[in-house]
Amino acid sequence: xxxxLTYFSLLIAFVAIVAKVFKYITxxxxxxxxxxxxxxxxxxxxxxxxYFEELDWWSKPRRTDMFxxxxxxxxxxxxxxxxxxxxxxxxxxxxxxxxxxYLSIGWLVLLLIGAVLExxxxxxxxxxxxxxxxxxxxxxxxxxxxxxxTGIGAFGLFLWRISNSEQRIYNAxxxxxxxxxFDIVILISLISHFTVDSGFSIIRGYVHSLLTFSTVKSIPGxxxxxxxxxxxxxxxxxxxxxxxxxxxxxxxxxxxxxDEPNERGSKxxxxxxxxxxxxxxxxxxxxxxxxxxxxxxxxxxDEQKTD
Amino acid sequence: MxxxxxxxxxxxxxxxxxxxxxxxxxPPLPYPYEDWEDKPISEIPESKRKGKDISLDGVMNLSVPIxxxxxxxxxxxxxxxxxxxxxxxxxxxxxxxxxxxxxxxxCVKCNTCSEACPIFExxxxxxxxxxxxxxxxxxxxxxxxxxxxxxxxxxxxxADIDLNWxxxxxxxxxxxxxxxxxxxxxxxxxGVDNGLITREIRKLFSQELGIAPAELHKExxxxxxxxxxxxxxxxxxLMDLFEFMEEDITDRTGMNIKIPFDKPNADILLLHNxxxxxxxxxxxxxxxxxxxxxxxxxxxxSELVGYDSVNYxxxxxxxxLARVTLKHAEIAKKLGVKKVxxxxxxxxxxxxxxxxxxxxxxxxxxxxxxxxxxxxxxILNERIMIDPERNNFPVTLHDPCNITRSMGIIQxxxxxxxxxxxxxxxxxxxxxxxxxxxxxxxFAIMQSNNFPDWRYQVSGRKKFAQLLNAFxxxxxxxxxxxxxxAPCSNCKGQIRDLLTYYDAWDKVRLLYGGLVELIxxxxxxxxxxxLEWEFH
Numbered sequence: 001x002x003x004x005l006t007y008f009s010l011l012i013a014f015v016a017i018v019a020k021v022f023k024y025i026t027x028x029x030x031x032x033x034x035x036x037x038x039x040x041x042x043x044x045x046x047x048x049x050x051y052f053e054e055l056d057w058w059s060k061p062r063r064t065d066m067f068x069x070x071x072x073x074x075x076x077x078x079x080x081x082x083x084x085x086x087x088x089x090x091x092x093x094x095x096x097x098x099x100x101x102y103l104s105i106g107w108l109v110l111l112l113i114g115a116v117l118e119x120x121x122x123x124x125x126x127x128x129x130x131x132x133x134x135x136x137x138x139x140x141x142x143x144x145x146x147x148x149x150t151g152i153g154a155f156g157l158f159l160w161r162i163s164n165s166e167q168r169i170y171n172a173x174x175x176x177x178x179x180x181x182f183d184i185v186i187l188i189s190l191i192s193h194f195t196v197d198s199g200f201s202i203i204r205g206y207v208h209s210l211l212t213f214s215t216v217k218s219i220p221g222x223x224x225x226x227x228x229x230x231x232x233x234x235x236x237x238x239x240x241x242x243x244x245x246x247x248x249x250x251x252x253x254x255x256x257x258x259d260e261p262n263e264r265g266s267k268x269x270x271x272x273x274x275x276x277x278x279x280x281x282x283x284x285x286x287x288x289x290x291x292x293x294x295x296x297x298x299x300x301x302d303e304q305k306t307d
Numbered sequence: 308m309x310x311x312x313x314x315x316x317x318x319x320x321x322x323x324x325x326x327x328x329x330x331x332x333x334p335p336l337p338y339p340y341e342d343w344e345d346k347p348i349s350e351i352p353e354s355k356r357k358g359k360d361i362s363l364d365g366v367m368n369l370s371v372p373i374x375x376x377x378x379x380x381x382x383x384x385x386x387x388x389x390x391x392x393x394x395x396x397x398x399x400x401x402x403x404x405x406x407x408x409x410x411x412x413x414c415v416k417c418n419t420c421s422e423a424c425p426i427f428e429x430x431x432x433x434x435x436x437x438x439x440x441x442x443x444x445x446x447x448x449x450x451x452x453x454x455x456x457x458x459x460x461x462x463x464x465x466a467d468i469d470l471n472w473x474x475x476x477x478x479x480x481x482x483x484x485x486x487x488x489x490x491x492x493x494x495x496x497x498g499v500d501n502g503l504i505t506r507e508i509r510k511l512f513s514q515e516l517g518i519a520p521a522e523l524h525k526e527x528x529x530x531x532x533x534x535x536x537x538x539x540x541x542x543x544x545l546m547d548l549f550e551f552m553e554e555d556i557t558d559r560t561g562m563n564i565k566i567p568f569d570k571p572n573a574d575i576l577l578l579h580n581x582x583x584x585x586x587x588x589x590x591x592x593x594x595x596x597x598x599x600x601x602x603x604x605x606x607x608x609s610e611l612v613g614y615d616s617v618n619y620x621x622x623x624x625x626x627x628l629a630r631v632t633l634k635h636a637e638i639a640k641k642l643g644v645k646k647v648x649x650x651x652x653x654x655x656x657x658x659x660x661x662x663x664x665x666x667x668x669x670x671x672x673x674x675x676x677x678x679x680x681x682x683x684x685x686i687l688n689e690r691i692m693i694d695p696e697r698n699n700f701p702v703t704l705h706d707p708c709n710i711t712r713s714m715g716i717i718q719x720x721x722x723x724x725x726x727x728x729x730x731x732x733x734x735x736x737x738x739x740x741x742x743x744x745x746x747x748x749x750f751a752i753m754q755s756n757n758f759p760d761w762r763y764q765v766s767g768r769k770k771f772a773q774l775l776n777a778f779x780x781x782x783x784x785x786x787x788x789x790x791x792x793a794p795c796s797n798c799k800g801q802i803r804d805l806l807t808y809y810d811a812w813d814k815v816r817l818l819y820g821g822l823v824e825l826i827x828x829x830x831x832x833x834x835x836x837x838l839e840w841e842f843h
Contacts, residue, residue, distance in 0.1 A: 027405035036715035048739030050715025082496030087419040172465025247413040251498030278398040284517040297629035
């Protein structure tokens with residue numbers, strides 16, 4: 001039965017992430033609202049400069065530095081640079097939590113690879129061939145370090161949320177429960193693997209069953225509990241704020257670093273021209289509702305209703 | 308007054324006041340102001356309130372009428388909810404829908420924003436001024452009242468704010484306790500922008516309920532669109548001002564300069580904040596001297612709105628923002644100029660260049676440039692000659708948020724100052740990390756009721772501390788003349804008011820002004836002494 005729960009949770013997680021991406025990707029072109037420094041500004045990003053600093057900037061080719069943007073993204077993703085710079089107290093817990101999550105995702109991927117290998121007759125164990133051994137030991141390293149770091153980070157974040165009186169005002173029960181849930185899942189997983197599956201072979205077998213839609217071999221009770229909890233967590237993460245990794249991409253690329261200038265006849269201009277045909281429904285006295293933007297914004301002076 | 312920390316739910320309570328600012332709670336100022344005693348923020352008597360609500364903090368810069376009946380209260384709440392729904396729809400809010408949704412959905416409540424906010428810090432960490440306080444109230448209202456499962460999960464998700472008229476009235480006032488400097492957004496590791504959320508709240512009140520500060524709306528954009536300028540200067544009065552300024556140039560420099568206006572097909576249309584015409588005409592005169600001496604083919608406009616680059620719509624209303632900036636665009640097109648150059652006004656830079664980038668479409672997409680880029684070219688390429696010795700006094704530079712953090716124009720103004728002022732002192736921090744003057748988002752022009760007290764003591768306090776810290780103790784003690792270069796009309800107004808309130812000209816010889824005044828003061832072709840060391 002638990003295999004159906006895992007399928008279901010994976011489906012829910014997939015749908016929730018796709019829905020989130022869809023929500024942001026389908027929003028219309030917006031007015032510019034960038035915030036400097038913008039890392040792709042070649043030669044200027046260090047001090048927060050932009051092409052607006054140049055004389056006749058529109059007549060010159062734009063100098064961008066995509067390497068620097070990727071470097072900034074990598075530092076943000078893997079080192080949590082922004083949190084480190086502006087909130088070291090949170091970074092001390094948030095960093096192990098995030099690194100632990102990345103390693104745990106790596107662990108799941110390695111389990112998947114191991115399951116595929118085993119399905120194709122390549123053994124994955126400490127005494128297997130080179131590939132099988134590499135995957136085996138990598139799974140051990142990623143699995144245990146990922147679970148332990150995530151657990152430490154989640155516990156640290158929980159302590160920070162509960163001990164800081166300024167912070168408590170803004171916390172909802174969900175904020176504590178999210179972190180407690182992480183620690184419960186990790187604790188059960190560690191107990192399970194330390195006691196019955198230290199080499200991750202049983203769980204690799206479970207992943208193989210997932211991949212091949214085959215019957216799950218009998219697994220110990222503690223591991224069943226682990227799988228149920230991990231499945232619930234996989235389903236829960238994308239439904240809450242913890243899936244902010246999706247939104248962060250848009251927050252940075254669509255808003256904060258979006259300094260793309262509009263040129264005559266550009267794609268941006270075409271979509272803006274379409275949006276200007278939308279009818280405005282605002283009700284304040286200075287706005288005559290149900291007129292298209294394009295008409296409304298050309299009205300001035302006496303045509304305006306004011307209070 | 309109880310010291311119990313204000314909770315989010317308190318916003319809905321029927322109490323006389325949510326927070327009272329006490330002088331003793333405000334952080335001390337640096338040398339030589341350690342013993343400075345602020346006067347208490349004045350109370351507004353009932354007779355002056357005229358049925359308006361001030362139950363947030365007793366400060367008034369927005370007229371929110373107190374409903375007289377239960378029916379009126381319910382109507383106000385219903386209108387607020389209707390506006391909130393519109394904020395979340397594509398047709399009504401395509402202008403900022405994506406940034407707004409992203410900032411609403413993704414705050415992890417780490418409070419990193421709070422430490423970056425000068426208002427929160429300098430209020431003595433008053434909870435109501437925390438950037439997260441106002442944003443989270445809005446989030447919780449949306450969750451509870453506009454999401455299908457909101458009321459069911461309210462306890463679990465924290466969406467347990469009651470939406471009543473007190474909440475609505477206080478949220479409106481709260482949206483005018485932030486200068487939209489976006490320092491919080493810069494610090495946010497997620498990229499969430501509390502400044503934008505604040506502006507969206509202002510927008511909701513203006514575009515749906517017709518509630519906005521008179522200085523921004525009735526006396527601001529409405530007046531500008533109907534009479535030409537929010538200062539009230541009409542095209543006829545403008546002619547007199549040109550005449551006065553030409554005479555003043557002759558008096559100050561001995562030069563005869565004709566200020567060009569409405570010249571067709573000029574290379575540059577220069578747009579000034581009209582506040583300069585009335586309060587700092589020397590800024591307009593300095594631009595005229597520089598452009599004429601450099602042999603530039605330039606013009607001003609005398610058409611309605613064309614002589615005032617101000618666009619207060621940027622601070623509170625997208626429709627008004629678009630109306631004003633489109634007028635600017637049409638005037639530039641009509642004159643047939645090659646490019647528009649924005650004078651020393653931060654928010655005009657942002658409205659015309661960055662925001663305008665997606666409003667000046669098609670036929671009116673005329674190139675726009677910052678005056679700092681134009682001036683840097685003239686100075687660094689020695690198209691005008693400068694003797695830095697004429698500016699041999701300590702100078703510090705204020706960075707207007709709209710020009711730096713929101714547009715990335717950092718170096719040109721520095722390159723100029725470094726070339727013409729031998730005693731340049733950087734503030735800490737500066738550039739994109741600057742602190743707001745405390746007059747941002749329209750605050751500098753709000754002079755009514757007791758709001759100026761709040762502006763001097765709370766929102767401007769960090770900047771005043773920064774100004775003092777920019778100079779050495781010896782420079783402060785020696786009482787040598789020191790210059791705060793504030794190349795933005797609104798910032799200049801706020802800094803003037805700060806220096807006046809703190810008596811800084813008499814106490815520490817701090818004078819303020821723009822950048823072009825320093826340039827002309829150093830020009831070898833101009834008679835010495837363009838800068839008059841008199842406080843006004």
